[in-house]
Amino acid sequence: MNDAVSKGLQHAETTKVVEVGRGVLPRSGQILNALLLQQASPGLLVADERTWQAAGAQVEQSLREAGAALVEPMVFPGTPTLYAAYEHAEQIRERLREQGAVGIAIGSGTLNDLVKLASGELERPYAVVGTAASMDGYTGFGAPMTRGGLKITMPCPAPTVVIFDLDVAAAAPAPMAASGYGDLSAKIPAGADWILADVTGVDPIDPLAWELVQGGVQEALSRPAELAAGVPEAYDGLCRGLVLSGLAMQVARGTRPASGAEHYFSHLWELDHVGAELDPPLSHGFKVAIGTLAMTAFYEKFLQRDVAGLDLDEVAARWPSWDEVADHIRATMSGPLVDKGLNETKEKYVDADGLRQRLGRLVDSWPQTSARLEGQLLSASELQRMLAEAGAPARPEDIGLTAQAVRETFPRAMYYRSRYTVLDVAREIGWFDSLVEEVFAPGGIWT
Template sequence: MDTKISVVENGALKRVGKVFAEAFGQTPALLVADGNTLKAGGFETLRSLKEAGIVVRQYIFPSNPQPYADEYAIQIVHETLKQDNSIAVVLGSGTLNDITKRASSELDRPYMVVATAPSVDGYTSYGAAVSIGGFKQTLPCAAPLVVLADTKVLCKAPTDMTASGFGDCMAKFTAGMDWILADLLGVHPIRKDVWDMVQTPLRKVYKKRSSIARREASAIGILFDALSASGFAMQIMHDSRPASGAEHLISHVWEMEHLSKDGLPVSHGFKVAVGTMTIRYLYDQLKMVDINSISLIGGESWADRERAVRSFFKDPKVAEQTVVIAKKKFLEGEALSKRRETLLSIFPTLIKRIDEQLPPYAELKEAMRMNGAPVSPEDIASNLEGLRHAVTGAQMIRDRYTVLDLFYELGIFDQALESLQLM
């Protein structure tokens, strides 16, 4: 694991300098921030670094327009870092962290993040979500060597950012359920240590959902810890499976299509929150499926499947990539019959596991609402049609087994889409 030091506590900003020196010695530091994050914790961070005898340079992005994680921003931090042997200390959340993570990794240097909002699990993940040439992608790079978060600062983060983090955290319920399904099916066995790493803190967060809604410092710390833990789990597995299932695939489709509200891109956690409610709902629908009505033979032909994928993705490059993935997981003839047999044989166990793994739909919805996270496509400037579209695309884009593949392989995907109108 890349991350060696993680400090989450009240007053942690006072320790930035000491922790930095412990991790990197007396190397100079480059503080990367923007106008807003500088206000949130810049003064204390700088003072703490200077008190520890660290020479600090600064690169401050303007706060308006907000910094965007693209090749230009990465280049700026890269060039600024290159002027000497500085180690970056980024004060910020998702975007600034991704920019700094990538720039540091290009120079093969470790870095430290001082988090300002419990908004994503990406702080501690090993990749950076950036847009290169207009295409959003996750570029490989090392996770931060040091993560530090002051709960006093996290509590004052903008409401939407914390709501976003809460949504991204709740996604671990459905991601976990998809992993249980893949495990039962024998396509992706659960690794118990990694499972516990994500699912135990998730349950702590859920228990504290009212306190998080009230922005109580200790509860906000629990939310941040749970998000960090997801990142650590991904570092260990070098795979996002422990933290991401069909709910994230739904959000990826919206991401590709630049879903925005009031002219601003809808945050990752918000898209994921709606994806989570959708998948939670679909798992309930699964309970109502009459398995005796499922035929072991018959299914879509590859020609029809390929046509469907090509017409879904307007960008020819994306369509091409997706056809390859779709082909890889496409089953027909005897292979499909065998898969259906297996699915039907695990069905009773799967149904039993749903209520053990997932909170009741209505309760989860209330938890999201209470914390300011969206629960319906309308909340994020989409609608039923948009949701059905995203769910359809989500089943095509990745070779990761989820409940959407189960619906597709059993030949009841359209029924699942249809049922969404009552969500």
């Protein structure tokens, strides 16, 4: 365990044990049995057919060798657990209730989220044995689920124990690591969004959470070609970066350290069922990769503008009323997203006087803030190259979209969440539409 993980665990809300390394799986029984003994409960292994083959059988054997009490494992067929739907969490919850068991997820994103939510609804701890470096949710709280036609993050505690064998991760299908790489790359523009929220006084940066995520993210992203080649050592940085991201969310008591506007593109495309017909369905990290690229390109154009020279009185004078903003949301969103957009955007809306104060902080600090943003961000072309080398999507067509579809997602992403991002700054200044147009002009990364 490295120093950053140890520091994260000292301040994490729920997670007490993290084991990341090569050859960890044979020791998993002893680690997990300590949790089962503490709870005086048997363990219920939850996997699908593929994750059972990858790690589940070995974990079961290790648990039995450790003398652990186990109930019959719950092994889903390959397809149903690939998409996070609340009804699957309900099935697991009822099995846990009937057996009086502690859940042990064997798998990656969806299986972890399902067991996390099922356990959380019963107010029971759980553990996860990761099988792929595919996302940052292993150590995170909350479970993204599709329920009632919306993609929402349902509240539930993070795992108590996380086990991550690098050899198992390296043996997983290559697209899974590429998905994790896409998810980790999101921390670059997400960090920039947090800098803006901090400077404007909307959402102050938590120093420890920032350090956990940003301290090693660029290094963790620095070996994309080796990652694609399945070199286990290259997985160490990626896996630890993903684990640290989840720990940072526990420290900050929120997802701000790990996600910004780039994630809203993914959520919206998931609700549009982009890639749902594929086998396996298009991963969260693949969609996040294109959202990350879109936001990095947007930041490039934003940083070319003269923020320091803004006439704040003029900006405030043309700032629309809430009723005008609400009308635009109704024209932009559809279905259940209309009410969501109204509720989320209302939280971050301020009147003209509030806007003058908010943007005034940005104008006054712009020389220092712009330097921080430039140090935080990668160029869109460099990020595009790295994503491609890792085997992650680097063009909209890689996830079945067009550049125009990405362009049309920008205003919906702006209204999707109450979290303050560069999209909000651009809208408040009055640059949003022109910046989006510049992002998709000939000669950019999309052409």
